[in-house]
Amino acid sequence: ASLHILKVEIGGDSQSTDGTESSHMHSANDLDYHRGYEWWLMVQAKKRNPDIKLYGLAWAFPGWVGNGTDSPYSHPDLTAGYILKWLQGASSVYNLTIDYIGIWNERPSNSKYVITLRQTLDKAGFEKVQIVAADGGSEICDELVKDKAYSDAVSIIGLHYPSDFANYDKCHSLNKPFWASEESSSYDDLNGAACWARIVTSHWVLAQMSSSIMWNLVGSYYHGTNWYASSMMTAAEPWTGNYWVAPVVWATAHVTQFTQPGWVFLKNGQGSGDLPRGGYYATLFDKEGADFTINAVKISREHAPCTRPHLPQFSVYAEDVTFSIDSSMGHVESLAVWHSNFEEGSEGPLFVQKPDVKVVDGKFTLSIAVGDFFTITTVRTGHKGSFGQPPKSKPSFPLPYSDDFESYQTSGEARYFADQIGAFEVHPATADRSSHGNVMRQMVPVLPIGWSDHGSNGPMTLIGMREWADVMVTVDFYLPADAPSEAAGCLATRSDQMWSDGIVLCVSAQSKFVLMYDGPVLPKTGVPTLEDNNVVLQGTTPHPVKQGMWYTLTLLTVNGSASARIGGDILFSNQPVRTLDTGFSVMGTNGWYFVEFDNFKVEAAGSDWNSTSPCAPAKTGTMLAARDCPTNGVGTVDTEFELLSTWLLRHISSGMCATAESAKPGSPLSLQECDPKNPLQQFQNDYTSIRNEVRPMTLGVNQTAYLAGATNGKVTIEDKIEQHGLWTSWAYFPNSFQLRNQYRANFNLGYPMCLTTCS
Numbered sequence: 001a002s003l004h005i006l007k008v009e010i011g012g013d014s015q016s017t018d019g020t021e022s023s024h025m026h027s028a029n030d031l032d033y034h035r036g037y038e039w040w041l042m043v044q045a046k047k048r049n050p051d052i053k054l055y056g057l058a059w060a061f062p063g064w065v066g067n068g069t070d071s072p073y074s075h076p077d078l079t080a081g082y083i084l085k086w087l088q089g090a091s092s093v094y095n096l097t098i099d100y101i102g103i104w105n106e107r108p109s110n111s112k113y114v115i116t117l118r119q120t121l122d123k124a125g126f127e128k129v130q131i132v133a134a135d136g137g138s139e140i141c142d143e144l145v146k147d148k149a150y151s152d153a154v155s156i157i158g159l160h161y162p163s164d165f166a167n168y169d170k171c172h173s174l175n176k177p178f179w180a181s182e183e184s185s186s187y188d189d190l191n192g193a194a195c196w197a198r199i200v201t202s203h204w205v206l207a208q209m210s211s212s213i214m215w216n217l218v219g220s221y222y223h224g225t226n227w228y229a230s231s232m233m234t235a236a237e238p239w240t241g242n243y244w245v246a247p248v249v250w251a252t253a254h255v256t257q258f259t260q261p262g263w264v265f266l267k268n269g270q271g272s273g274d275l276p277r278g279g280y281y282a283t284l285f286d287k288e289g290a291d292f293t294i295n296a297v298k299i300s301r302e303h304a305p306c307t308r309p310h311l312p313q314f315s316v317y318a319e320d321v322t323f324s325i326d327s328s329m330g331h332v333e334s335l336a337v338w339h340s341n342f343e344e345g346s347e348g349p350l351f352v353q354k355p356d357v358k359v360v361d362g363k364f365t366l367s368i369a370v371g372d373f374f375t376i377t378t379v380r381t382g383h384k385g386s387f388g389q390p391p392k393s394k395p396s397f398p399l400p401y402s403d404d405f406e407s408y409q410t411s412g413e414a415r416y417f418a419d420q421i422g423a424f425e426v427h428p429a430t431a432d433r434s435s436h437g438n439v440m441r442q443m444v445p446v447l448p449i450g451w452s453d454h455g456s457n458g459p460m461t462l463i464g465m466r467e468w469a470d471v472m473v474t475v476d477f478y479l480p481a482d483a484p485s486e487a488a489g490c491l492a493t494r495s496d497q498m499w500s501d502g503i504v505l506c507v508s509a510q511s512k513f514v515l516m517y518d519g520p521v522l523p524k525t526g527v528p529t530l531e532d533n534n535v536v537l538q539g540t541t542p543h544p545v546k547q548g549m550w551y552t553l554t555l556l557t558v559n560g561s562a563s564a565r566i567g568g569d570i571l572f573s574n575q576p577v578r579t580l581d582t583g584f585s586v587m588g589t590n591g592w593y594f595v596e597f598d599n600f601k602v603e604a605a606g607s608d609w610n611s612t613s614p615c616a617p618a619k620t621g622t623m624l625a626a627r628d629c630p631t632n633g634v635g636t637v638d639t640e641f642e643l644l645s646t647w648l649l650r651h652i653s654s655g656m657c658a659t660a661e662s663a664k665p666g667s668p669l670s671l672q673e674c675d676p677k678n679p680l681q682q683f684q685n686d687y688t689s690i691r692n693e694v695r696p697m698t699l700g701v702n703q704t705a706y707l708a709g710a711t712n713g714k715v716t717i718e719d720k721i722e723q724h725g726l727w728t729s730w731a732y733f734p735n736s737f738q739l740r741n742q743y744r745a746n747f748n749l750g751y752p753m754c755l756t757t758c759s
Contacts, residue, residue, distance in 0.1 A: 002256040005053040006045045007100075007181070007213050008038040010086050012060030013423050014448035015498070016105070018225035022413075022423040023062045024086055026443050028078075033089035034411045035425065042096050053261060055181075055213075056086065057102030057135055063446035072449050073110040080113065080120040087126055099128075102135045102181070105451060106160055109134035109143065111150040118153035130155035135181050138162065141171035161185070163309045164199070164206035172208065179211040185230045186306045187688040188219065188246035190645035192230075194342035195306035197251040197373040198280075198299045204265050205272050205280045214248070222418055223735050224466030224584065225497045228691045230307070238416065239398050241391040250340055250351035251373060253384070258293040258338075258377045259284045275368065278316030281323075290330045293377040294323065298368050303343050303645070307688045322365045323376070332359045335376045343371025345646050345676060351384050395735035396633050397465045400603035405438040414440055420497055421588070422459025429596060431478065432550055439478070439596040446592050447522070453498070457519035458490070458528060459595075460499050460588030463602065467633035467736050469494055470606035472556040473585045477507075478596040481548035485509045486527050487593045490520060491555040492586035499588070501581050501745050505555045505564050505571075506530055506590055511545045513571050514538045515562065517578070520590035528591035536562075536577060542569040550598075558606035580745045580752065582631070604632070613638040615758035618654040622757050624669040626709040626741065629754040633736050639754040640737035643690070647682040647700060648674055651757060652737060657681045658755075660717050663705045667717040671757065683707055685730075693743050694729035709741055709753060724748075730755075 011021030022035040033039065045052050061072045065079045072079040083101060090096040101117075103109045114133060121129050133154040134140040140159075144151040157171050158181025171178055180203050186192040196214065203209040219231030220238075229236070232252065235243035263284040266272050271283035271294075279298030285291065298316050305311045325332055334356040341348040348371070357364045357376060366374060375382075397416075405414055408426040417424065422444045429436035442459045464471070477489030488508035495502030499519030506520055507513045508530070517534040530538075545551060545566070556563045560579045564571040585602045589595040608631045615638055630636045637653040644650055649658040657674040659681050661667040675681060682700030689695050699705040699717060706728035708718035721728055731743035739755040746752075 002253065003045070003049065003052060004256055004261050005055060005211070005213060006042060006217070007055040007057060008042060010056045010058040010083070011036050011038065012058050012448055012451070013062050013444045014060035014450040015420060015453040016059035016451055017227060018221040020419045020421065020423055022425060022443065024089060025082060026062055026423070027445055028064045031085065032411050033093045034409070036413070039090070039094050042090070043094055046096065051261070053099045054096060055100040055102070055132070056098055057105055058083070059105040059451040061449040062444070063448050066449050070449055070454070072104060073113045076110070076113040076116040077120070080117040083117060084120055084124055084126070087121070087129065088124070100130050100132050100156065102132045102158065104135070106136045107451065109136070109140055111143070111147050115149055115153045132156045132158040132179070132181055134158070136160055138166065138168060138171060141168070141174060144174055145170050161306075161308045162203075162207065162209065164202050165312060166207070168207055177211070178207075178209050179213070180209050181211070181213050182215045183212045184214045184306055185227055185308065185688065187691060188229050188231050188234055188244075188248045189687065190247050190342045190345070190348070191303050191687045193247035193251040193340075194299045194303040194371070196248050197254065197297050197340070197342060198304050199306065200251075200255055201280045201282050201295050201297045204282045205268060205274065210265055214252070222462075222466070222584070223691065223733065225418065225420070226692060227688070228734070230688055237393060237395060240394050242393040243390050245387060247340075247342060247350055250384075251342070253351050254295060254338060254340065254373055254375045257382050258375055258379045260286070263287070275319070275321055277319040278314065279368065285329070291378045292329055293375060293379060296321070296366065296368060296372070296374045296376070298370055298372050300343060300370050302684075303371070307686070316370055318367070318369045320365055320367050322363055325359060325362045327362065332378065334358050335364065335378060336380055336382060338375040338377075338382055340373045341369065341371040342373065345644070353382065353384070399471075400601065401463075402599070402601040404599050405440055408438060417461045417463050419461045421453060421457060422592070424459075424461045429478070429598065430480065431548060436476065436478070436550060436596075436598045439598045440600075441594055441596045442589055443594065444592055445594075455522045455524070457499055457521055458588055458590040459592065460490070460492070460519060460586050462495060462497070462584035462586045464584045465633040465735060466584065467582050467631070467733060468584065469579070469582045469631045470558045470604065470608055471585055471602055472554065472605045473602045474552065474554040475587050475600045476550050476552050476598040477587075478550050479509050479547045480594050483509065483547050483593045483595075484527050485547070486529055486590070487547070487595065488520065488530065488590045489551070489553060489595055489597070490586070490588045490590060491553055492519065492588070493555060493557045493583075494581035495519070495583040495586045496744055499586055502583055502586065503555070503557050503562055503577055503581060504586070505553070507541060507545055507551070507553060507566060508590070509545055509547045511541045512538065513541055513564070513566070515564070515572065515575065517581070519586075519588065522591065530590060537572060537575055539571065541566055541571065543567075552599075556605055559608070580747070580750060582752065608632060609634050611636055613758065618651055618656070618671055618757035620656060620672060622654075622671045623759040624658055624671070624715045625713045625756055625759040626715050626753040627713060627756045627758055629738055629740055629752045630736070635736050638757045641739050641755060642737065643685070643687065643732055645687070646676040647684050648676060649681070649683050649739070650674060654757070658683065660699055663699050663717060665717060665719045669715055669717070690730065690732050691734060694731045694741070696729050709755070711749065711753070715755065
């Protein structure tokens with residue numbers, strides 16, 4: 001896509017949306033430039049495009065920069081020095097020049113800190129690094145207008161998810177570049193591409209924003225962590241190598257292949273503006289040369305929304321548009337044309353070169369349909385890159401899986417593990433290195449200054465699938481010799497992203513064990529204990545557990561029972577547990593301790609790993625219903641559906657679509673031949689959030705007609721929000737293709753139920 005800019009997180013040891021990234025300085029006397037993947041990513045980006053701009057931003061900070069407070073601004077010299085160290089590492093270790101640096105993602109900025117940061121960078125030889133403020137809301141403009149020294153330290157105004165329909169007069173009065181420094185967060189299907197195509201054009205026309213930066217680049221994180229696949233492309237199966245080059249890539253190419261940083265937007269009425277019957281066009285030109293590029297986009301209200309902010313109602317219509325080229329743009333006889341349409345479904349064109357358009361008497365005409373994105377340009381180097389056939393997708397995590405952590409470099413991350421609280425790195429074992437060479441160690445010594453997590457549960461890293469239930473997990477754990485006796489090593493199954501729900505087992509150096517329905521809660525003050533948790537069972541280990549020793553812990557959950565042992569000793573067997581939880585396997589601890597883990601293994605348990613459907617194959621007229629979801633991420637054909645960008649709900653094996661009998665309450669649903677124009681098949685939804693939480697699905701003909709299910713198995717259209725035993729919100733699980741009635745455990749609904757063709 002010929003990207004112009006790469007924005008990376010400066011790891012801060014705390015949850016930053018779908019995981020944590022290790023800091024280069026866990027403590028004031030610690031410095032390591034070989035943690036995480038951002039260094040590698042920037043190096044690779046520069047190899048492919050030496051001119052790409054680089055931008056660093058902190059989501060969180062290690063706790064030490066606050067010097068005992070929960071603010072990175074209480075000691076601005078410490079925080080500025082911490083950011084300087086990151087810039088110095090980029091330069092000295094990786095030969096990277098960072099162009100832009102942010103303040104604190106989506107959190108209030110601070111005048112004293114920003115001025116201190118500017119002075120610190122200048123004194124250290126980083127005068128050319130430009131400060132972007134404040135990667136949040138437009139209130140930063142109010143602050144800068146009132147404080148000249150503050151404003152002088154800032155080079156660029158960067159807002160997140162700005163509305164094109166807000167008033168930005170104060171921002172423009174600062175006479176600084178004005179950016180949408182984070183945008184989209186939308187699922188990477190055709191709707192996500194439509195959202196992106198719209199805003200990269202409308203941001204200039206309506207708000208004079210000259211840059212839009214998409215969050216995020218590649219969706220390489222588990223479903224079950226936040227904002228799944230809200231990305232430019234998706235690569236979430238490292239065990240297969242499967243990836244998907246999403247339509248958003250081609251929407252991006254419309255801009256980035258035909259312009260360069262430094263090109264200038266033409267003002268509204270002089271090359272940019274509204275299309276007569278809805279939509280936008282914007283022109284950029286090379287002020288150092290003769291090239292120019294026009295982008296024209298026309299997206300309907302139905303497909304235009306990004307995840308945020310709210311978009312007002314509007315209408316667009318197909319039309320023929322005539323453009324006039326002023327003689328100051330040079331003599332042009334023809335222009336290259338590239339075309340996409342993001343509303344024609346999977347068969348629509350994506351970044352297709354069309355015949356040149358002839359320019360006659362300085363004019364040319366285009367027919368622009370709803371859903372179109374056109375690029376008309378003097379640039380002749382456009383190219384739709386090709387790629388080999390991606391490896392076949394196998395979304396189920398491969399079991400059994402084990403890792404002894406011996407194959408990694410020091411400070412590296414172990415494959416497939418995703419840290420969510422704290423930071424886990426591979427290091428040589430503290431003790432008994434003959435048996436435990438490399439281990440996974442929790443590295444964060446104190447509570448970080450968090451962005452979203454300000455001290456919920458103890459550190460943890462997860463692996464697997466959000467659908468798992470019946471697994472056996474084993475790991476060796478080591479409690480540091482200097483840890484308090486309350487320190488514990490923990491395992492969990494059926495866990496959500498932050499182990500707020502799950503089946504959790506912790507064993508402490510007090511020789512106590514606790515089985516819980518949540519991860520170990522971090523206290524506001526004092527030493528962590530396990531007393532504040534949702535305890536199922538607790539007891540004493542048969543033999544003492546001590547600091548400075550290695551132990552093997554095993555947790556098994558199958559259906560409604562859990563069993564565990566430490567070494568050869570049974571802690572409990574067939575302990576009843578609730579069955580409505582599903583989720584990842586986890587290892588972790590109950591506090592900010594350097595607990596070590598080794599010889600991790602997870603394997604399938606029980607007999608509910610069967611992919612056989614309990615009913616006959618679906619056919620035209622098959623009625624839809626709800627049943628208990630198949631377990632463990634194993635797909636069955638009766639519960640496998642696709643959410644299409646045209647709002648159709650397609651049953652995968654039959655190829656037919658869910659169809660309401662009518663929009664009236666109580667109307668049943670059946671499978672019929674798919675017809676994108678049939679309003680009784682259009683189940684509109686928030687196409688991004690529905691993969692991360694329960695969301696309503698409303699019938700196209702009636703925004704108060706909900707797709708509803710009931711615990712008795714009926715699926716109908718209803719006009720009321722949830723009642724007892726009835727639900728009107730659903731969550732889509734893309735790995736198992738299940739449409740479920742819950743994302744997290746819902747006690748009112750019981751075990752998760754799925755849409756099915758088994759009626």
